[in-house]
Amino acid sequence: DAKTTQPPSMDCAEGRAANLPCNHSTISGNEYVYWYRQIHSQGPQYIIHGLKNNETNEMASLIITEDRKSSTLILPHATLRDTAVYYCIVRSKPSNSGYALNFGKGTSLLVTP
Amino acid sequence: GAGVSQSPSNKVTEKGKDVELRCDPISGHTALYWYRQSLGQGLEFLIYFQGNSAPDKSGLPSDRFSAERTGGSVSTLTIQRTQQEDSAVYLCASSYSTGETYEQYFGPGTRLTVT
Numbered sequence: 498d499a500k501t502t503q504p505p506s507m508d509c510a511e512g513r514a515a516n517l518p519c520n521h522s523t524i525s526g527n528e529y530v531y532w533y534r535q536i537h538s539q540g541p542q543y544i545i546h547g548l549k550n551n552e553t554n555e556m557a558s559l560i561i562t563e564d565r566k567s568s569t570l571i572l573p574h575a576t577l578r579d580t581a582v583y584y585c586i587v588r589s590k591p592s593n594s595g596y597a598l599n600f601g602k603g604t605s606l607l608v609t610p
Numbered sequence: 611g612a613g614v615s616q617s618p619s620n621k622v623t624e625k626g627k628d629v630e631l632r633c634d635p636i637s638g639h640t641a642l643y644w645y646r647q648s649l650g651q652g653l654e655f656l657i658y659f660q661g662n663s664a665p666d667k668s669g670l671p672s673d674r675f676s677a678e679r680t681g682g683s684v685s686t687l688t689i690q691r692t693q694q695e696d697s698a699v700y701l702c703a704s705s706y707s708t709g710e711t712y713e714q715y716f717g718p719g720t721r722l723t724v725t
Contacts, residue, residue: 531713539718597645597666
């Protein structure tokens with residue numbers, strides 16, 4: 498699977514948009530970009546995924562560059578409850594480990610009042 | 611509907627003892643994963659079950675670790691002769707079959723402390 502690079506931490510003011518970047522310059526054509534988050538003392542939570550096109554759901558938007566070498570997760574109106582570690586994961590077709598996710602260190606997002 | 615549940619939520623054990631951790635996946639999910647997360651670290655894949663196929667054990671750190679999944683549903687992760695470095699949060703996740711985009715749903719984890 499392609500390796501991802503994320504900033505270790507970011508701050509965002511409550512009510513503002515949080516834009517979390519992810520670099521995945523070695524991504525190949527059949528690899529999806531997934532985002533999960535982990536709120537303190539909880540299990541990870543799926544947010545969104547995409548292949549080529551931008552995606553939006555009730556939680557967030559995912560913007561993928563045309564060359565697919567980077568992406569941005571956007572939380573349009575961050576709340577204090579969005580404080581969490583956000584993981585960007587690139588996942589390819591199944592290996593022997595099925596779809597086991599390769600979590601890196603992620604970005605620790607702090608939403609401040 | 612009910613999510614993934616794990617028990618116990620916390621477990622403190624003495625070094626050298628065996629422990630069993632339980633995971634109840636979401637009904638209908640055929641894929642089940644175990645991960646562990648040591649303090650301040652990312653998630654580390656341990657083992658994967660898909661239906662009735664033989665599990666992929668490639669992530670298990672030593673032969674003290676084993677897991678089984680009975681009837682394609684509940685799974686138990688067993689750690690024998692626990693060591694202090696086994697202290698971590700053990701997370702279970704389940705998903706639908708082998709669809710490429712099926713997201714994994716995680717349980718709350720079991721926090722294991724080996725003293």
